[in-house]
Amino acid sequence: xxxxxxxxxxxxxxxxxxxxxxxxxxxxxxxxxxxxxxxxxxxxxxxxxxxxxxxxxxxxxxxxxxxxxxxxxxxxxxxxxxxxxxxxxxxxxxxxxxxxxxxxxxxxxxxxxxxxxxxxxxxxxxxxxxxxxxxxxxxxxxxxxxxxxxxxxxxxxxxxxxxxxxxxxxxxxxxxxxxxxxxxxxxxxxxxxxxxxxxxxxxxxxxxxxxxxxxxxxxxxxxxxxxxxxxxxxxxxxxxxxxxxxxxxxxxxxxxxxxxxxxxxxxxxxxxxxxxxxxxxxxxxxxxxxxxxxxxxxxxxxxxxxxxxxxxxxxxxxxxxxxxxxxxxxxxxxxxxxxxxxxxxxxxxxxxxxxxxxxxxxxxxxxxxxxxxxxxxxxxxxxxxxxxxxxxxxxxxxxxxxxxxxxxxxxxxxxxxxxxxxxxxxxxxxxxxxxxxxxxxxxxxxxxxxxxxxxxxxxxxxxxxxxxxxxxxxxxxxxxxxxxxxxxxxxxxxxxxxxxxxxxxxxxxxxxxxxxxxxxxxxxxxxxx
Amino acid sequence: xxxxxxxxxxxxxxxxxxxxxxxxxxxxxxxxxxxxxxxxxxxxxxxxxxxxxxxxxxxxxxxxxxxxxxxxxxxxxxxxxxxxxxxxxxxxxxxxxxxxxxxxxxxxxxxxxxxxxxxxxxxxxxxxxxxxxxxxxxxxxxxxxxxxxxxxxxxxxxxxxxxxxxxxxxxxxxxxxxxxxxxxxxxxxxxxxxxxxxxxxxxxxxxxxxxxxxxxxxxxxxxxxxxxxxxxxxxxxxxxxxxxxxxxxxxxxxxxxxxxxxxxxxxxxxxxxxxxxxxxxxxxxxxxxxxxxxxxxxxxxxxxxxxxxxxxxxxxxxxxxxxxxxxxxxxxxxxxxx
Numbered sequence: 001x002x003x004x005x006x007x008x009x010x011x012x013x014x015x016x017x018x019x020x021x022x023x024x025x026x027x028x029x030x031x032x033x034x035x036x037x038x039x040x041x042x043x044x045x046x047x048x049x050x051x052x053x054x055x056x057x058x059x060x061x062x063x064x065x066x067x068x069x070x071x072x073x074x075x076x077x078x079x080x081x082x083x084x085x086x087x088x089x090x091x092x093x094x095x096x097x098x099x100x101x102x103x104x105x106x107x108x109x110x111x112x113x114x115x116x117x118x119x120x121x122x123x124x125x126x127x128x129x130x131x132x133x134x135x136x137x138x139x140x141x142x143x144x145x146x147x148x149x150x151x152x153x154x155x156x157x158x159x160x161x162x163x164x165x166x167x168x169x170x171x172x173x174x175x176x177x178x179x180x181x182x183x184x185x186x187x188x189x190x191x192x193x194x195x196x197x198x199x200x201x202x203x204x205x206x207x208x209x210x211x212x213x214x215x216x217x218x219x220x221x222x223x224x225x226x227x228x229x230x231x232x233x234x235x236x237x238x239x240x241x242x243x244x245x246x247x248x249x250x251x252x253x254x255x256x257x258x259x260x261x262x263x264x265x266x267x268x269x270x271x272x273x274x275x276x277x278x279x280x281x282x283x284x285x286x287x288x289x290x291x292x293x294x295x296x297x298x299x300x301x302x303x304x305x306x307x308x309x310x311x312x313x314x315x316x317x318x319x320x321x322x323x324x325x326x327x328x329x330x331x332x333x334x335x336x337x338x339x340x341x342x343x344x345x346x347x348x349x350x351x352x353x354x355x356x357x358x359x360x361x362x363x364x365x366x367x368x369x370x371x372x373x374x375x376x377x378x379x380x381x382x383x384x385x386x387x388x389x390x391x392x393x394x395x396x397x398x399x400x401x402x403x404x405x406x407x408x409x410x411x412x413x414x415x416x417x418x419x420x421x422x423x424x425x426x427x428x429x430x431x432x433x434x435x436x437x438x439x440x441x442x443x444x445x446x447x448x449x450x451x452x453x454x455x456x457x458x459x460x461x462x463x464x465x466x467x468x469x470x471x472x473x474x475x476x477x478x479x480x481x482x483x484x485x486x487x488x489x490x491x492x493x494x495x496x497x498x499x500x501x502x503x504x505x506x507x508x509x510x511x512x513x514x515x516x517x518x519x520x521x522x523x524x525x526x527x528x529x
Numbered sequence: 530x531x532x533x534x535x536x537x538x539x540x541x542x543x544x545x546x547x548x549x550x551x552x553x554x555x556x557x558x559x560x561x562x563x564x565x566x567x568x569x570x571x572x573x574x575x576x577x578x579x580x581x582x583x584x585x586x587x588x589x590x591x592x593x594x595x596x597x598x599x600x601x602x603x604x605x606x607x608x609x610x611x612x613x614x615x616x617x618x619x620x621x622x623x624x625x626x627x628x629x630x631x632x633x634x635x636x637x638x639x640x641x642x643x644x645x646x647x648x649x650x651x652x653x654x655x656x657x658x659x660x661x662x663x664x665x666x667x668x669x670x671x672x673x674x675x676x677x678x679x680x681x682x683x684x685x686x687x688x689x690x691x692x693x694x695x696x697x698x699x700x701x702x703x704x705x706x707x708x709x710x711x712x713x714x715x716x717x718x719x720x721x722x723x724x725x726x727x728x729x730x731x732x733x734x735x736x737x738x739x740x741x742x743x744x745x746x747x748x749x750x751x752x753x754x755x756x757x758x759x760x761x762x763x764x765x766x767x768x769x770x771x772x773x774x775x776x777x778x779x780x781x782x783x784x785x786x787x788x789x790x791x792x793x794x795x796x797x798x799x800x801x802x803x804x805x806x807x808x809x810x811x812x813x814x815x816x817x818x819x820x821x822x823x824x825x826x827x828x829x830x831x832x833x834x835x836x837x838x839x840x841x842x843x844x845x846x847x848x849x850x851x852x853x854x855x856x857x858x859x860x861x862x863x864x865x866x867x
Contacts, residue, residue: 001653006660042653208535464678499542503549510670511553511677 001042003186003272004225004515012039017279021206028203032177032280039182040145047144050113051185054106055176058154059169061102062161065095066168095162102158110151113143118364146185148361152311154179157193159315166194174201183273187266189287190307196282204281213487214278219505221271222513228469229265230514232257238455240425243435247443250451251435257466259421263291264469266305290477292417295409297378300417301358308361312354321350344383352376362424367432371423378416464512553677554670561676570594572613573669574693575630582828583634584819585610587697587747587809588627589642590618595796596749596805597640598698600836605810607821609832612697615672619648620729621655625662627733631740638817639737640747640809643762643773644754646722646730655725694835700799702846707752707786707794714777717755722765734769743817746773749805750784752794774812776805799848 001008016035020028040048068091076084111119120136127134157178160166169175177200184191239246239254246254267288274284287306294300301309320326326346334342359372393400419436426432479486490498530538561571572594575583587597591614599610613626623645630636649655665672722730737744746766748754759775766773776784786794789801797805813819822828 005653005657006664007653007657010660010664011656208530460678499545502542503545506546507549507553510550511557511674513674516672516674 001039003183003269003276004222007042013276013279020280025203025205028280029174029177029201032181032200033173036177036180036182036185040180040185043186044142044145047142050109050144050147051150051180052176054109054150054154055179056172057105058102058158058179059172059175061098061158062168062175065098065158065162068094069164099158099162103155106151106154110147113141113147115360115364116141146180146187149188149190150179150185152190152308152315153192156190156311156315160192160194166192166197169193169197169201171201177201181277183276184284187269187273188305188307189270189273189285190311191285195285199282207281209491210278210281212491214275216487216490216502217271217275217278219275219502219509221268221273221275222509223505224264224268224271226513226515227509228465229261229268231465231512232261232264233514235455235457236261236425240427240435243431243438245454246438246451247447248439248441249443249445249448250455252439253448253452254455255418255422255435255439258425259418260466260470260473262421262425263288263473290481292414293410293477293481294413294417295406296382297375297413297416298382300413301375308358312357316357317350317354320353321346326350340387344386348380348383351379355379365428367423367426367429370429370432371420374420374423550668550670553674554668557670557673557676561673570612570693570695570697570699571673572615572626572697573673575611575613575697576633577692578611578634579828580633581635583609583611583636584822585638585640585813586613586627586630586634586636586742587611587640587642588613588618588623589640589645589747589749590614590648591616591796592644592749592751593640593642594697594699595701595791595798596802597809598700598802598806599696600698600832600839601803601806602810602813603823603832604836605807606814606819607823608810608813608819609822609828610696611693614642614697614699617648618645619655619658619662620645620726620733621659622662624729624733624736625666627736629666631736635740636742637819638813639742639744641730641733641737641744643746643748643758643775644751646726646762647720647758649726650723652723652725655723655729659725659729692831692835694838696835698802700843700846700848701791701796701802702799702848703791704788704798704800705791705793706788707790714752714759715755717757720755720757721761727765730765734771744771745812746771747809748773748775748777750776750780750789750797750801752786752790774809776808780804780808799843 001012003009012035016031019035020031023031037048040051072087072091076087079087117138120138123134123136126132157166157175161168169178174197178191178193178197179185181191181196181200236254236258239250240258243251270287274286277284285307289303289306291300291304294303326349329349330342330346333345336342337345355372355376356369357372358375359369362368362371398405422435423429423432426435476486479489490501493501558573561573575586585599585602585608587593587599587610593612593614595614597610597612599608599612602608602610613630615622615626623641627639649658661671670677734744746762748759748762754777759778762775763773783804784797784801789797789804791798791801822832
């Protein structure tokens with residue numbers, strides 16, 4: 001069920017909101033649970049068993065860890081120090097084992113439903129290379145809705161209980177609600193139990209302001225998705241499919257348009273999801289923070305799909321860097337390298353896992369692995385060459401704190417991100433490579449109008465769907481970057497202005513949206529992951 | 530803010546949205562005109578036809594507006610028809626639109642295009658379609674919003690022709706031959722109607738029968754069809770005791786897949802449409818006792834005028850046909866299979 005579908009907006013969300021507020025506050029979480037089950041059943045039918053199983057697994061695992069920890073707390077005072085230490089270590093090992101098992105089983109289900117054919121294809125390639133007469137057949141597998149999102153939330157929950165960041169939930173159904181909560185299950189944000197667990201399981205009274213903010217956010221998300229992303233999709237598709245028929249300027253332009261489309265699509269979905277949750281008084285994590293003002297690629301990933309980045313940082317990067325193997329590597333590095341490289345080299349090894357996981361998370365295709373490793377290569381080069389850059393800038397007397405330099409950094413990061421987006425949306429690596437080189441093959445600028453017409457894009461569409469959204473996003477982003485909340489600003493305005501603004505928003509979405517007779521909107525891009 | 534104030538404010542805002550959508554709907558319908566009379570084929574124009582003047586309704590998706598030209602029936606037999614086709618129409622929409630059509634018209638025959646039956650394969654898609662269909666009845670802007678950004682907004686001040694000259698038919702002169710693989714009807718995968726789709730098809734047939742119309746299930750020639758789909762519909766039609774004309778089979782050998790399609794086999798162009806229309810015209814004349822309206826004083830003037838305009842536009846586009854469709858198509862001498 002798409003968040004921008006008639007069914008979600010009119011037949012699902014409205015009844016759920018009404019039901020939520022007419023039922024006694026104590027049972028309101030039950031309405032969310034039932035709604036999430038209905039939502040999931042409509043989207044994935046019997047595959048709900050997968051998320052049910054994962055919920056039960058992490059519920060039992062977290063409970064097991066907490067029971068052990070509580071038992072230890074109870075008896076530790078009665079134990080001698082050596083015994084206490086021994087028991088603590090033993091418990092730690094058992095907890096690690098439980099976490100490991102949960103990760104293996106959950107990721108195993110994810111692997112089976114998402115990566116089995118990919119692994120089979122790789123194995124087939126190796127067999128061909130080594131002349132081994134073996135062939136893995138492609139298996140038709142159905143992927144449970146949101147498996148890439150809820151699996152990560154599930155693992156994070158168990159690890160957080162182990163780390164003592166949050167308490168284990170007593171009711172298994174509340175864990176199921178946490179993992180299957182309908183606004184987050186399709187495209188995230190990848191939530192942590194410590195952030196939303198309580199909000200989900202306690203009912204909320206109707207709050208006029210929060211409710212209105214939720215509706216505003218949904219409207220903003222719908223604008224991004226059906227006015228900007230879905231309208232741009234048809235032009236982008238033409239160029240990415242038949243890039244050989246277009247000159248370099250149109251390819252460059254459409255790579256930029258695709259970046260805008262993906263941003264509008266993904267952040268639009270998240271806005272609808274966050275807005276939907278706010279209707280119930282639940283505040284979800286932000287997943288985007290003006291990503292295109294990032295000065296470095298690293299910063300970009302702290303502003304784009306933030307919850308994925310923070311998951312990889314907390315549950316991949318830190319455990320890998322703190323593991324015994326890496327600690328040993330770090331010690332050895334200190335003997336070989338200077339201070340800078342002694343800390344950087346082990347970090348580079350740990351980052352490899354992060355970016356490999358990032359690429360693989362996006363999909364079971366080689367291009368996604370390359371997409372992740374592309375960012376890894378940029379980061380690695382940046383880290384390794386930093387001392388050299390430092391020297392060069394110092395000798396040239398360039399102030400790296402100056403605004404001019406920072407603007408250059410933003411432009412550089414923007415270009416690198418766009419190349420990444422091109423890899424992301426290409427059919428395969430070969431196409432990405434060809435498209436990349438085609439961007440540098442000069443073609444006549446005078447061909448641009450005709451080539452744009454070939455994509456179906458006429459100049460009014462270009463202005464309406466590309467230039468105006470860019471201006472709007474820049475305007476909104478600028479205020480958010482200054483820490484100004486546009487919603488709060490609007491809320492202080494007189495009713496007449498507010499309503500005029502909302503009605504204008506409704507009119508724009510209804511009249512400019514890509515939907516209706518003969519039009520099928522594109523699926524949310526990140527929903528496939 | 531008190532609860533009462535919130536409720537008042539909420540309903541006031543809803544009312545404002547309602548009025549806004551109605552206003553946008555009114556404007557979009559005003560702008561939904563094409564200055565070329567034969568391109569002004571939009572289905573909703575049927576609501577502007579005088580009461581009880583349409584005897585044959587063909588309803589379905591783009592296959593209908595691409596394949597059936599009711600004015601040819603007028604010329605050859607004096608039958609009054611209208612082609613209601615909306616791109617990618619679905620079963621729930623067939624029902625909702627037909628129900629509205631019955632408020633003003635009492636068609637004797639309804640051709641129900643079956644490409645619509647398999648379009649929504651999931652429950653979610655069917656529910657979406659159902660909501661969309663009802664919503665578009667209340668707020669036409671949801672269906673016609675694309676016209677709001679048309680090239681000529683001044684049209685809003687014009688008083689454009691209210692009826693569709695071509696009676697819903699969309700003249701498609703382009704020729705794009707079908708690929709070899711598309712010329713032969715594929716076997717296809719086993720398929721059956723989704724239960725919600727079937728519910729709406731049942732309801733549509735019931736609605737037609739309740740209103741005294743003969744229902745004929747129809748499949749216009751298209752490469753976007755399969756043997757399995759044919760078998761599924763045939764089984765359904767037999768169970769219901771209604772006729773099913775699958776023109777992929779009925780006109781097999783007569784459709785020229787190199788010249789009769791405008792988009793590589795998916796839709797008929799003018800030449801393919803003339804074959805489909807004449808076949809159906811002969812079917813109507815042999816199987817349904819329809820009145821020849823050519824001497825009917827109430828409507829003959831308007832229909833003759835429409836035909837004249839239509840013919841002139843065809844000539845302007847360089848599209849010629851033989852004086853009689855039937856004469857041009859020897860296949861129509863062949864007895865009907867049902």
